[in-house]
Amino acid sequence: MALTMSDVDRFEAARPRLEAIAYRLLGSASEAEDAVQETFLRWQAADVARIEVPEAWLTKALTNLCLTMLTSARARRETYVGRWLPEPLLAGDPMLGPADTAEQRDSVSYAVLVLLERLSPGERAVYVLREAFGYPHREIAEILDISQAASQQILHRARKHVADGRARTEIDEAAARRIVEEFLAAAVSGRTEPLVRLLTEDAVSVGDGGGKVPARAKAFEGARAVATFLRGLFKPSPAKRAHVGGVPEIYAATANGGPAIVAVVDGRVVGITCLDVTTEGIVAIRSQVNPDKLVRATGRWAAEDHGDALHTL
Known part of the structure; x- marks a missing residue:
């Protein structure tokens, strides 16, 4: 059945929320866009006039699509080259979704997106719908075809998996820039001690190159090992420039609500x-260098003014 302009407008009004849900569920902006587009195709094929609550219908259709995608993604990630990390989003990207509460901001932080990989698809769906978007358990139960009691139990279990016992700090853009500037100053100093002082004793560093850009699959662990690695990483070299096709300029930014380089x-x-x-300090440094996961960030970067670079490699 052909959609009316009103039907199309209703979907487009819901698109930002759907994209934000899909991104949190999948950890990938490109996959989130695919899921939302497939949801539109299902909306287009449905008898829209008979749908009493379009927003609920769309959310259920999207969530179940994402659950299917998560199940297949787990199989794909078993053959992924190196460590799989989520796709980071720069400040201002509408796909980051609502950020009015601490729970909403935390749910899209890069650290939490990494931790969400521990969850089963069902746990991830309940966690995202409840923590990030405030859906009551009654609606979550309807979306996932489970009982309210099951939704509550799943959320409790998901929260335990996501919690890692560390107290994270709320960081605004100014504070994020100061942290990055201090970190970069230590990284380019040529010495490990300034970096060690910024890191927790059990700090880790890991990168995702997707087999397309060199990135160590096994994490560096411990402040001194991480500091030694970073000292070399931020040292300019012809090899680094050859890998990326030019001279990298280094900027301070905010990604997923946290400080980023x-x-x-x-x-x-x-x-x-x-x-x-x-x-306690910087507990993890996670680098996304897979070009497939930086396309959206490049588009966002081009639309903003970032001032002068802090450093070049």
Whole structure:
């Protein structure tokens, strides 16, 4: 049945919310866009006039699509080259979704997106719908075809899996920039001690190159090992420039609500390093350098003014 302009407008009004849900569920902006587009095709094929609550129908259709995609994604990630990390989103990207509450901001932080990989698809759906979007258990139960009691139990279990016992700090853009500037100053100093002082004793560093860009599959663990690795990573070299096709310019930015380092070559984002900051120090450094996961960030970067680079490699 052909959609009316009103039907199309209703879907487009829901698109930002659907994309934000899909991104949290999948950890990938490109896959989130695919899921929302498939939801539109299902909306187009439905008898829209008979749908009493379109927003609920769309949310259920999208969520179940994402659950199917998550199940197949788990199989794909078993053959993924290196460590799989979520796709980071730069500040201002509408796919980040609502950020009015601490729970909403936390649910899309890079650290939590990584932790969500521990969850089963069902646990992830309940967690995202409840924590990030405030759906009551009654509606979650209807979306997932489970009981309210089951939804509550799943949420309790998911929260335990996601919690890692660390107290993270709320960081605004100014604070994020100061953290990145301090981190970069230590990283380019040529010494490990300034970096060690910024890191927790059990700090880790890991990267995702997707087999397309060199990235160590096994994480560096411990403050001194991480500091030694970072000292070399931020040292300029012809080899680094050859890998990315130019001289990377390094900027301070915010990604997924936290401090991030963005490497740019000729306007193209070639790397985003997210710093996981706790009250004890920097506990994790996660670098996304897979070019497939930086396409959206490059588009966002081109639309903003970022001032002068802090450093070049």
